[in-house]
Amino acid sequence: MGNSIQIARIFGIPIKIHVSFLIVLPFFAWVFAVQPEPYGFAGTQPETLRYAFALATAILLFASVLVHELSHSYLSLRYGTGIREISLYLIGGVSAMEGELRDPAKEATMAFVGPLSSLIIGIVLLAVNYLFNPAASTAEGNALFMMIFILGYINVILALFNLIPAFPMDGGRILRALLASRMNFVEATEKAATLGKILALLMGVVGLLTSFWLVIIAIFIYMGASAEERQVKSLRY
Numbered sequence: 001m002g003n004s005i006q007i008a009r010i011f012g013i014p015i016k017i018h019v020s021f022l023i024v025l026p027f028f029a030w031v032f033a034v035q036p037e038p039y040g041f042a043g044t045q046p047e048t049l050r051y052a053f054a055l056a057t058a059i060l061l062f063a064s065v066l067v068h069e070l071s072h073s074y075l076s077l078r079y080g081t082g083i084r085e086i087s088l089y090l091i092g093g094v095s096a097m098e099g100e101l102r103d104p105a106k107e108a109t110m111a112f113v114g115p116l117s118s119l120i121i122g123i124v125l126l127a128v129n130y131l132f133n134p135a136a137s138t139a140e141g142n143a144l145f146m147m148i149f150i151l152g153y154i155n156v157i158l159a160l161f162n163l164i165p166a167f168p169m170d171g172g173r174i175l176r177a178l179l180a181s182r183m184n185f186v187e188a189t190e191k192a193a194t195l196g197k198i199l200a201l202l203m204g205v206v207g208l209l210t211s212f213w214l215v216i217i218a219i220f221i222y223m224g225a226s227a228e229e230r231q232v233k234s235l236r237y
């Protein structure tokens with residue numbers, strides 16, 4: 001992918017961030033700074049502390065997306081499929097594999113380990129906040145526990161969102177793996193991608209009536225589903 005900057009190498013895999021990060025990261029930090037407690041730091045004083053926590057939360061959020069991607073990559077390497085690079089984007093990351101896993105059981109496991117890692121991170125952080133936060137409620141507590149709560153909460157949401165059984169979510173890969181045991185790989189991909197597109201259209205319609213964010217996510221899902229379908233067809237034919 002063009003316009004990406006390599007920031008690290010882990011397990012020998014280049015980790016790249018897209019240049020849009022230079023806008024996206026401050027934007028997320030700003031969202032955390034203006035959101036009221038417990039989902040942001042709007043009431044935290046002094047102001048420098050508020051922005052420091054907001055920025056740290058944004059950076060740690062992307063770090064947890066990286067852990068999610070690395071968990072996919074780690075299993076992929078163990079299964080003998082190389083990973084060309086990991087790119088971190090706006091809503092998530094993409095692990096570019098060298099070739100496709102064609103063993104349904106392995107593909108399902110590899111897809112599942114990402115949401116599983118997000119879920120574990122999320123539950124651990126929420127549990128830490130629940131057990132150790134001395135305040136009566138997170139919203140009244142200090143900024144450190146607020147940060148732990150926000151990161152835990154978003155990681156749980158990310159895990160559940162990724163389990164939706166439609167491309168391009170990890171759940172789409174799990175679904176394709178299940179379908180692929182009964183039909184060929186291309187047909188299974190088409191079915192999972194079609195489900196993704198239907199879901200995206202429904203979300204888009206609901207989003208137009210309710211939330212702008214939902215429309216953005218719907219466009220992201222539609223494009224991802226189409227890309228997955230195109231890629232698999234070009235591999236096959």
Ligand SMILES: [Zn+2]
Pocket residue numbers: 068069072114115162170
């Ligand atoms: Zn994933």
